[in-house]
Amino acid sequence: MQYQNIIFPKKISHLLLLLCGSMAFFFSCKKDNLDIPVAAGPPSIERVRLTDPKTTDSSLSQATLGSTLAIVGKNLVGATTVAFNGYVVDVNPVYATDQYLVITVPDSVPTVATNPNVPDELKVTTPKGEAVYKFKILPPPPAIDQISNEYARAGESITLYGKYFFFVDSISFPGSAAITTGFTTSADGTSLTVTVPSGVTPATGGIFVKSQSGWSADTRENKLYDHSGIGMTLDWDTKNDGGGILNFGWGLDAGKAVMNTYPGINAIDNNFAMININIPANWGWTNDKVIDMDNWSGTNGGKLFPQTPADKYDGETPLASYDLKFEMSTLQPIGELILQLSQGDYGINLPLKNFVKSADGKWYTVSVNLGKLVNGGGNALNKYKDLNNSQTMRIVISNGTTADIRATMAIDNIRIVKVAN
Secondary structure, three states, rough: OOOOOOOHHHHHHHHHHHHHHHHHHHHHHHOOOOOOOOOOOOOEEEEEEEEHHHHHHHHOEEEEOOOOEEEEOOOOOOOOOOEOOOOEEEOOOHOOOOEEEEOOOOOOOOOOOOOOOOOOOOEEEEOEEEEEEEOOEEEEOOOOEEOOOOOOOOOOOEEEEEEHHHHHHHHOOOOOOEEOOOEEEEEOEEEEEEEEOOOOOOOHHOOEEEEOOOOOOOOOEEEOOOOOOOOOOEEOOOOOOOOEEEOOOOOOHHHHHEEOOOOOOOOOOOEEEEEEEEEEEOOOOOHHHHEEEEOOOHHHHHHHOOOOOOOOOOOOHHHHHHEEEEEEEOOOOOOOOEEEEOOOOOOEEEEHHHOOOOOOEEEEEEEEEHHOOOOOOOEEEEEHHHOOOOOEEEEEEOOOOOOOOOEEEEEEEEEEEEOOO
């Protein structure tokens, strides 16, 4: 069967268009002039719960950013706004009845992380008045940006640096039960100090912090170093000039500057190297601020960089998966001193103050992502195998300011560690 187009007479067509237009105008006007119900009296809040039907009888005193809440009370219909700690959120009238008001907490709501004096309250406003309810909005879960000393052992104190260390409940260490007491947090939530408990096995995982907002994430910054020696390049005990895999090059005098004790600095692992000079201004040079690691003696098959275990040191692994790490302790303010790390034509400069937080002999881990080594043209090395064994890996403490800076610092356990898959 063949279908044909049906053509209406012009008069009928005009009538249909007029009818459709009239209906559209009617519904449009009706929508624009909907009467939003008004409550009989001022609003009141009985409790707050989640929107999950299973939580019907529950009552919350706090919630995290992004939570969708059901405010339970009376005369909530017609509510115009809800304010969390003074941050005003408009109300969709569809979600406000006489007894319930559903609202989502925006990520922009102030918390103790952004304002230590937040009132911890929510306020519902209707044409009939306001209702205020004591309610705490929690900051995001903790975030660990740095562990002060990744080489710490059980019984030693470490400090976690990061964000949102508020309302902390517990801290979990790899291979050890979580601890719930004995730690301290800073008032601004940017640091947490804790003693490493017994039974820790660093190779099995990382450190996690739990607050009332949830657990911190698993990142490359939350790991303790495995004391088995995997990845060790220079520890001044067995792998210095004349032994081990490393032929120590020119620079810091290993015969005079390597020691296991120094007033104000306690060794973390036997010997360490001392840099105890005025670092020259304007990028001035002195060998005593240089640690030049090479393999001229050809030991270990001419390999400067760790090769085993193979699963950790696969040449095809992206170089960005590896960090060069070492511990530093200082008795002088670090100021504007710069760490310069270079390998052949590739290098990177980092402010030491990013890592070293005090000048009291405490040990801190300095960490450099090897994937950020670039040459003069801005090109980066790609894979682990691109590290050149015929060229030295050099650490230099430099000073780009116009005045000399006094340095009394110890360095230990230079290592290359796989920190990401």
